[in-house]
Amino acid sequence: MLTAVTGINWGDEGKGRVIDLLAEHADIVVRYQGGNNAGHTVVTDQGKFVLNLLPSGILHPDVVCVLGDGMVVDLEHLEREIAQIESNGISISPEHLKLSSRATISMPWHRVQDELEEDRLAKSGSAFGSTRRGIAYAYSDKYRKKTLRLGDLLHLEEPGxxxxxxxxxxxxxxxLAGCYHQEPMSYSALLTWCKKEAQHFAPYICDTGSYLEQALQHGKKVLLEAQLGAMRDIDYGIFPYTSSSSTISAYGPIGAGIPGAHLDHVVGVLKAYSTCVGAGPFVAEHALSETWMESLRKAGGEYGAxxxxxxxxxxxxxxxxxxGLKCQNADQIAxxxxxxxxxxxxIPIIVGYKKDGQFVDHFNPMDNLELCEPVLKYIPGWKEDISSCTSWEQLPENARSYILQIEELLNHEISFISVGAKREQYLLTHGAKEMFLCH
Incomplete structure (x- = not known):
């Protein structure tokens, strides 16, 4: 079974939370795009973990995790991330973590370029809101064929x-010299860096595509993990305020290294309210006062992972x-x-936009969304703690009404609801299907 878990909005929807739960019933979890420019936060009995490159299944000892073909990998960051996980008593070995030989390396100069260009743009107020981690430059050099892939580290002694x-x-x-007046980097330092990373990661690098093909043939349950959400997709998002990779589910098998595979299910993840990190149009932030939004931000701990x-x-x-739901083609919603x-x-819900005096109920990323104003509908709140609810029936009536209103607006049932950050704080709804948990 092949299931993709994707974000329906701008990212930060809680995909790590959902993947961590689904990983209990999976054999393999694969990241298929992006780099360390975003993170998934997972809370377990062992503590709170922020994962930037490692798949969210890494906290399950019986799950194999894969960094797929479509990723750009900052090896120094990955080394630190592995060390942080292992410091919490979780062992990571080549049997537990596999790195695609076709994944692109984020080279040391990519971070430098990102920082220099974002600083230049910031002076004129034109910055993109980059995370300054070199992702766009790594992908750019991938398509210019001017970077390395992980498998190249295994051939550094070859003259070619x-x-x-x-x-x-x-x-x-x-x-770097012509555009930013930087001192040149030395070849000997670069070769030394590559050899150091090769020595450390060589045991992890393999043909993960063949590994995944064989796993699926043997009936293994494979989860594909997306980074960010539909609004940040390079083709279908709010360009140019997007990521530099394809975040939608259709790219999942390609980025994982199994382009001929067919997705059995797509789980689209939504947050019960809207959040966004970085620049670009975001109609929801114009709905209410800053006081209301700050209250929501603090209650939700809404700070980038x-x-x-x-x-x-x-x-x-x-x-x-x-x-976003249409882009992801999700058959399940969390x-x-x-x-x-x-x-x-x-509790307000945005049911439409007003643009040029007209009511608009469809989203077009090519429109000037900055001119749109949110049209709100208010749902009565429930004003009670729901963190211990374990069934649809235990939710307060007004909480159920809020969910039903969202389902009506999306024309889609919601299968899963999280009511807290801990693994056990969730419930399946009236529309839940057993397959959602990979049974």
Whole structure:
């Protein structure tokens, strides 16, 4: 069985929370795109973990985790992340973690370029809100064929590979010197860096595509883990304020290294309200006062897992969510952080936009969304703690009404609701299907 878990909105929907739960019933979890520019937060009995590169299944000792073909991998960051996980008593070995030989390496100069360019743009107020971790530059060089893949680390002694390194470095030094007046990087330092990373990661690097193909043939349950959400997809998101990779489910098998595989299920993850990290249009933040939004931000702990930046927040946006749901083609929906809304007397939902005096109920990322104003509908709040609810029937009536209203606006049932950060704080709804938990 092959299941993708994807974000329906701008990212930070709680995919790590859902994947960690589903991993209890899976054999393999695969990250299929992106790098360490975003993070998944998972809370277990062993503590709180922020995962940037490692799949959320890494906290399950019997689950094999894979960094797939479509990723860009910052090896220094990965080394630190593994060390942090192991410091909490979780062992990570090549049997537990496999790195695709076709995944792209985020080279040391990619972070440098990202920082220099974002600083340049910031001076004119034109910054993209980059995480400054070099992701866009790693993907750019991937398509220019001017970077390495992980498998190349296994061939550093070959003259052809060393010539490639020299060619790449010469080109990069010309860019950095000509555009940003930087001192050139040395070839000997670069080769030493590559050999160091090769020595450390060689046991983990393999043909993960063949491994996954065989696993599926033997009936293994494989989860594909997306980073960010539909609004950050390079093709279908709010370009240019997007990530540099494809975050949608259809890319999942390609980025995982099994392009001929067919997805059996897509779990789309939504938050019970809207959040966004980074620049770009975000209609929801114009819905209510800053006081209301700050109250929501604090209650939900809405700060970026990778950057620590305060997230932009607002009411649930049904217009954007319908678009994201269509992009992800999800047959199951997981709704997270419903408990955060328990403090409010009434809860707003964005049911449409007003643009040029006209009511708009569809989302088009090519429109000037900055001109859109949210149209709100208010649902009575429930004003009680729901964190111990374990069934649909135990939820307060007004909480159920809120869920039913979202289902009506999306024209889709919600299968799963999280009512707290801990693993056991969730419930399956009236529309839940057994297959959602990979049984």
């Amino acid at each position: 590979m060393q010539n490639r390194l020299k060619m790449m470095l010469e080109s990069k030094n010309m860019e 990778a950057t620590g930046r305060p997230r932009r927040v607002g009411p649930f946006d049904a217009v954007a969510s319908r678009y 709704l997270t952080k419903l408990d955060v809304l328990s403090q409010f007397d009434e």
